[in-house]
Amino acid sequence: MMTRIRRSWSCRMFLQLIGLALCVGVTTPGWAVPSFARQTGMACAACHTVFPELTPFGREFKLNGYVLDNIKQVTGIDTADRQTLALNTLPPISLMAQISYTHTKSALPDTAISGAVAKDGDLLFPQQVSLFYAGKIADGLGAFIQLTYDGVGDSFGFDNTDIRYAHHWLFGGSNDNGHSLIVGVTLNNNPTVQDVWNTTPAWGVPFSASSVAPSAITSAKIDSGAGGFGQNVGGLGAYLWLDDHFYAEITDYTSAIRGGAHPLDSTQSNVVSGSAPYWRLAYEQRWDRNSLSVGAFGLNASLHPGLVGTTNTALSGVTDKFRDIAGDVQYQFIGEDHLVTGLATYIHERQTLNASVLDGFAANLHNSLKTLKLTGEYYYQRKIGGTVGYFSTTGTTDGVLYAPAPLTGSASNGPDTNGYLLEVNYLPWLNTKLQAQYIGYEKFNGQKTNYDGSGRNASANNTMYLLVWLNF
Amino acid sequence: MMKSNFAVAVAMTASVWVGGIARGAEAAPDPATDSEKAALRKTVQTCGTCHGVNGRSVSPTFPNLAAQQAPYIELQLKAFKDQSRADPDAQAYMWGMAAQLSDATIAALAGYFAAQPAAPARGGTSVLIDQGKNLFEEGVPARQIPPCASCHGAHAEGLANFPRLAGQHAPYLLKQLLVIQSVLRTAPVMHGVIKDLTKDQMQAVVAYLASL
Numbered sequence: 001m002m003t004r005i006r007r008s009w010s011c012r013m014f015l016q017l018i019g020l021a022l023c024v025g026v027t028t029p030g031w032a033v034p035s036f037a038r039q040t041g042m043a044c045a046a047c048h049t050v051f052p053e054l055t056p057f058g059r060e061f062k063l064n065g066y067v068l069d070n071i072k073q074v075t076g077i078d079t080a081d082r083q084t085l086a087l088n089t090l091p092p093i094s095l096m097a098q099i100s101y102t103h104t105k106s107a108l109p110d111t112a113i114s115g116a117v118a119k120d121g122d123l124l125f126p127q128q129v130s131l132f133y134a135g136k137i138a139d140g141l142g143a144f145i146q147l148t149y150d151g152v153g154d155s156f157g158f159d160n161t162d163i164r165y166a167h168h169w170l171f172g173g174s175n176d177n178g179h180s181l182i183v184g185v186t187l188n189n190n191p192t193v194q195d196v197w198n199t200t201p202a203w204g205v206p207f208s209a210s211s212v213a214p215s216a217i218t219s220a221k222i223d224s225g226a227g228g229f230g231q232n233v234g235g236l237g238a239y240l241w242l243d244d245h246f247y248a249e250i251t252d253y254t255s256a257i258r259g260g261a262h263p264l265d266s267t268q269s270n271v272v273s274g275s276a277p278y279w280r281l282a283y284e285q286r287w288d289r290n291s292l293s294v295g296a297f298g299l300n301a302s303l304h305p306g307l308v309g310t311t312n313t314a315l316s317g318v319t320d321k322f323r324d325i326a327g328d329v330q331y332q333f334i335g336e337d338h339l340v341t342g343l344a345t346y347i348h349e350r351q352t353l354n355a356s357v358l359d360g361f362a363a364n365l366h367n368s369l370k371t372l373k374l375t376g377e378y379y380y381q382r383k384i385g386g387t388v389g390y391f392s393t394t395g396t397t398d399g400v401l402y403a404p405a406p407l408t409g410s411a412s413n414g415p416d417t418n419g420y421l422l423e424v425n426y427l428p429w430l431n432t433k434l435q436a437q438y439i440g441y442e443k444f445n446g447q448k449t450n451y452d453g454s455g456r457n458a459s460a461n462n463t464m465y466l467l468v469w470l471n472f
Numbered sequence: 473m474m475k476s477n478f479a480v481a482v483a484m485t486a487s488v489w490v491g492g493i494a495r496g497a498e499a500a501p502d503p504a505t506d507s508e509k510a511a512l513r514k515t516v517q518t519c520g521t522c523h524g525v526n527g528r529s530v531s532p533t534f535p536n537l538a539a540q541q542a543p544y545i546e547l548q549l550k551a552f553k554d555q556s557r558a559d560p561d562a563q564a565y566m567w568g569m570a571a572q573l574s575d576a577t578i579a580a581l582a583g584y585f586a587a588q589p590a591a592p593a594r595g596g597t598s599v600l601i602d603q604g605k606n607l608f609e610e611g612v613p614a615r616q617i618p619p620c621a622s623c624h625g626a627h628a629e630g631l632a633n634f635p636r637l638a639g640q641h642a643p644y645l646l647k648q649l650l651v652i653q654s655v656l657r658t659a660p661v662m663h664g665v666i667k668d669l670t671k672d673q674m675q676a677v678v679a680y681l682a683s684l
Contacts, residue, residue, distance in 0.1 A: 041568020056531070060521045068518060070568040081507070168517050170525055178525060180517075286530045334531070336647065 033134040035092035041070040044430040059196035065166035066142030092135025100127040102210040106460035124151040162188040182241040190230040199328035205375045213463040216417035220349040222324040249280040266312035276301035298325040318354035343375040362401045369395040389421035404453030411453030414446030435467040527588035532641035539590035541630040545582035559657035604680025638684035645678040
């Protein structure tokens with residue numbers, strides 16, 4: 001899919017490249033996997049309000065390492081009666097299928113013929129099909145491993161992965177002075193894929209979106225998803241979860257780009273120099289049917305631009321530095337009939353582009369990006385519901401980084417994009433979602449009108465997206 | 473900075489744990505062996521995710537188990553395991569959770585939660601609570617509904633297979649009355665007793681029970 005896009009549009013600016021990658025791969029939804037249900041014997045509703053959003057119990061399940069099992073185990077012990085094997089008799093395998101139809105308000109440009117337009121509306125059958133191993137591997141050790149066939153790229157590849165070990169202690173007795181502590185280790189390939197709240201990027205709103213509609217020219221590194229950091233890094237981290245209230249985590253990432261030259265060299269893009277530490281703090285309070293969490297997270301990354309467009313730059317010398325700091329708030333009410341969720345995320349990214357300025361890929365040494373996402377959801381009996389959301393990215397203008405280009409560029413050299421999201425979802429069964437989504441843009445890549453310098457207005461990218469989402 | 477804070481937090485919590493584990497062991501019942509004790513502890517952790525390790529749950533979807541009658545807990549766990557209790561939440565949550573429990577573990581869990589102290593009474597007075605108290609203690613003679621207290625005890629403390637109702641979440645109790653009345657949950661004695669109970673009467677009696 002990347003090849004198709006590279007043929008048609010200017011890709012000189014490496015952040016713009018990421019923007020293009022986001023166009024075609026921003027969502028790789030997972031979770032909600034029925035193998036967890038098979039392993040625990042519990043219905044989806046135990047762990048999810050409506051998939052993929054997690055309930056407090058779902059968060060506990062994940063933090064405990066995906067290992068809660070209520071099915072017969074294949075076991076082994078050694079002579080000291082220590083357990084050497086505890087394996088589900090049923091393999092924790094699941095399938096997910098997404099079939100979607102996308103319609104943008106104005107047709108997209110033809111990728112080969114200048115001035116021509118592509119077919120109006122696009123059916124993806126499938127948009128995505130994923131195979132999961134999701135569940136227990138051994139006592140305390142569990143995994144969420146996703147392999148995905150992508151309908152646009154017509155390719156099958158490694159997707160989100162989180163392998164974790166956790167141990168749970170109770171201390172101080174079961175009285176009111178008692179404490180609970182989970183300590184865990186995670187090995188994963190996408191910053192925030194290991195997180196348990198739906199305010200962090202990997203599992204944030206929209207839970208699924210079109211893989212063919214245009215998306216904004218850039219996003220913060222922590223929010224870059226597939227085509228950015230998502231599945232292109234590997235990280236090892238440790239976390240603790242104290243008294244069902246306090247969460248703290250540090251995970252250190254480095255590049256683990258799939259395909260291309262290995263060891264990584266100048267033909268790869270955005271290669272992490274050294275390592276990129278990610279941190280996360282959160283506090284959650286639960287009362288009655290409510291839960292409220294307030295948190296912060298961030299990522300510090302130094303990157304070698306590597307391949308930018310057709311220019312190779314060596315993975316040495318100065319780097320581009322990205323410092324992302326984010327705050328998030330999540331509220332859930334889980335009633336018998338009514339379910340309400342509020343999600344808020346704010347991300348601030350400070351960029352110091354030593355390498356890009358030196359190589360002529362950016363004009364400013366310092367740029368910033370500010371992203372705000374606000375979402376409200378309501379469901380009735382987990383069957384029918386909707387989402388209303390607002391999103392906004394603002395940032396420094398940069399004449400080189402954000403250059404004009406048909407559809408994907410910025411005539412004003414700015415990344416500012418904002419708009420709204422409306423969604424209606426119907427779930428005839430807990431593992432089946434029928435979705436109609438509309439994303440409307442007030443501003444796209446800096447402007448409301450003629451944002452790309454080729455006469456396209458922000459509203460031309462307004463997208464209607466219909467989705468059949470099956471998990472089994 | 474973050475790394476050092478993290479290390480300090482781990483060290484602090486670990487030291488509290490080392491000091492506290494002995495005290496925790498004292499509070500548990502007395503299973504025969506260390507491995508049984510460890511297994512029970514692990515199972516209690518799992519149950520505690522929803523019901524609270526101390527048997528006092530946060531969400532009213534999940535009942536309090538603290539001070540519940542041990543024979544009743546045992547009976548229900550077996551009914552979840554053999555799937556004879558089949559109301560919606562039983563199927564969604566408890567069929568799986570109880571599927572692999574041995575009779576010995578069920579008995580140990582029942583003993584553990586029965587031994588946990590009940591939450592202090594919430595108290596409160598209102599017309600609804602007064603109506604509920606009256607219904608609990610007197611029944612509705614005109615509709616041949618006997619007093620709940622005759623089986624569940626004067627203070628709703630329960631007796632053997634008759635569950636403790638005192639201090640239970642009102643929404644949970646209301647839901648149970650509804651699923652028993654509609655026979656989604658089988659409870660032979662209760663079907664006859666509450667067949668003519670109105671939803672208003674249910675709301676009154678559960679408000680009273682939650683206040684105890």
